[in-house]
Amino acid sequence: MSILEKTMSEMPNSFTSNEFNKMAVKNGYPAKNLKRKGLSSFIRKYADNAYEGSKTWVKRRAKEKKEDRQYSFETFDEIISFLKSKGYKVMKPVNEWIEC
Secondary structure: OOOOHHHHHOOOOOEEEEHHHHHHHHHHOOHHHHHOOOOOOHHHEEEEEEOOOOEEEEEOOOHHHHHHHOOOOOOOHHHHHHHOOOOOOOOOOOOOOOOO
């Protein structure tokens, strides 16, 4: 497990970017690697901002990680059925020729 993943697992459900950065450094992450935005790009994989523009984060449940969503389909019909079951509308273009 990487330093950042270990740090994320140790964080409470709600935390700030500064708290995460300090804990990461305490766990061995090099302080010189912290840039102006800190580790927000990493945090974004596991948590959401509490509100727009906030530095406070709220952890997502484990199954909601963005990279964990992978599906496999055999045919286009399976894809269309899946999308429709999620509430999407699937459309196809239709061309008509009419006599002038």
